Amino acid sequence: MKYFSLNDRTHNSSFENAVVRGIAPDKGLYFPEEIVKLPQSFFKELQNSDKFQIAFEAIKGYVGSEIPDADLKKIIETTLDFDFPVVPVKGNIGSLELFHGPTLAFKDVGARFMAGSLGYFIKKGNIGKVTVLVATSGDTGGAVANGFLGVDGIEVVILYPKGKVSEIQEKQLTTLGQNITALEVEGAFDDCQSMVKRAFLDDEIKKKRQLTSANSINLARWLPQMFYYFLAYKQLANKGQKLVFSVPSGNFGNICAGMLAREMGLPIDHFIASNNVNDVVTQYLETENYEPKPSIHTISNAMDVGDPSNFVRILELFDNEFHTLKNHLSSYSFGDDETRKAIKDVYTETDYIMDPHGAVGYLGLQKFLKDHPDYYGTFLETAHPVKFLETVEGVIKEKVEIPESLEGIMDKQKKSLQISSYEDLKGYLLS
Numbered sequence: 001m002k003y004f005s006l007n008d009r010t011h012n013s014s015f016e017n018a019v020v021r022g023i024a025p026d027k028g029l030y031f032p033e034e035i036v037k038l039p040q041s042f043f044k045e046l047q048n049s050d051k052f053q054i055a056f057e058a059i060k061g062y063v064g065s066e067i068p069d070a071d072l073k074k075i076i077e078t079t080l081d082f083d084f085p086v087v088p089v090k091g092n093i094g095s096l097e098l099f100h101g102p103t104l105a106f107k108d109v110g111a112r113f114m115a116g117s118l119g120y121f122i123k124k125g126n127i128g129k130v131t132v133l134v135a136t137s138g139d140t141g142g143a144v145a146n147g148f149l150g151v152d153g154i155e156v157v158i159l160y161p162k163g164k165v166s167e168i169q170e171k172q173l174t175t176l177g178q179n180i181t182a183l184e185v186e187g188a189f190d191d192c193q194s195m196v197k198r199a200f201l202d203d204e205i206k207k208k209r210q211l212t213s214a215n216s217i218n219l220a221r222w223l224p225q226m227f228y229y230f231l232a233y234k235q236l237a238n239k240g241q242k243l244v245f246s247v248p249s250g251n252f253g254n255i256c257a258g259m260l261a262r263e264m265g266l267p268i269d270h271f272i273a274s275n276n277v278n279d280v281v282t283q284y285l286e287t288e289n290y291e292p293k294p295s296i297h298t299i300s301n302a303m304d305v306g307d308p309s310n311f312v313r314i315l316e317l318f319d320n321e322f323h324t325l326k327n328h329l330s331s332y333s334f335g336d337d338e339t340r341k342a343i344k345d346v347y348t349e350t351d352y353i354m355d356p357h358g359a360v361g362y363l364g365l366q367k368f369l370k371d372h373p374d375y376y377g378t379f380l381e382t383a384h385p386v387k388f389l390e391t392v393e394g395v396i397k398e399k400v401e402i403p404e405s406l407e408g409i410m411d412k413q414k415k416s417l418q419i420s421s422y423e424d425l426k427g428y429l430l431s
């Protein structure tokens, strides 16, 4: 499989090069030259296949021979080493729980797959040591730190805004040690982000280190997210109803992977992009006018994105045909008060506890189903409610149980370096 840049169709790249670079030299996102169409036999065998086989068949065409089958299978086994259940919530609504991984958010899958792929290419010896440099507002950092921990040839440097991530998130970033370094930045997430961007353009740093990014524009983080939809479909196929998925969206990587799965032949009828008040895409589908805005802080903070980077990939999937896109994608936006009320109502009615991101997904689904009662709807529960303890406990007025996997982390010693300027970051990367 070759990949082109969405800024320049004549540019082409191997999978390896695209994963190592993250983004094309012209700053375009990489996109596959062909969408893999899965054969009938794949769907016939689905119920008898395990999650590793399903994932392998789904992604193999995108990796080609660049990672040998045996190694790709090993990477997938590590990536999917936990469960992806669809839990019935009520009536024709289920929750696809994507939070059973080590850092309790869906980003574990992409981070682990990317660590495995990059680790393989380094071991093969074509590329030297790599520094993964990443800014986080919370979940990305933990998943990346955990996924890349102990991978030979990779050093991970994570920037996070001091005092602006939850206590659990900070522990996940700062207590691992080994090849992971956490830089605690005096400033906001946007400051972390702009320091990272500047470092990528800095020749002095580039002479000293091979930098790559681990955000969702990287193919190796984006593509494996299609697994969720195949694994959910296996559990939903016997419903005998049309299927709709509601995806709480920020940078639109997750939903775009779902829509890619659909183009590959997975029978999902419709998608809903559920947004908080950062509603660029909701507005776009109403007006056909794409207008980025500065992001607004909300309680579903992983979706506080004013200019979602992966949306161009969705447009490309539909050949930029607005009306075709609208037939397959709806989008709604909800404020924090509605989100809190949804958490409370669903808990009161069913005992099911949603995190603020899942709750936005639930709201979008509920709205769609009102006009389309013949569908079975699934919302993606993208993080465990315990990651947003204050909000969730404040709403349901009860303690949320802390999963076993997290016990222990709270007692570990935080280790971070404090920085307050780009010069500090540069000094660290050159030292």
Ligand SMILES: *Cc1c(COP(=O)(O)O)cnc(C)c1O
Pocket: 105, 106, 107, 139, 140, 216, 248, 249, 250, 251, 252, 253, 254, 255, 302, 303, 357, 382, 383
């Ligand atoms: C990152 C994240 C999202 C948004 O996913 P995108 O792929 O960026 O749209 C939603 N929920 C949680 C909990 C996240 O961490």
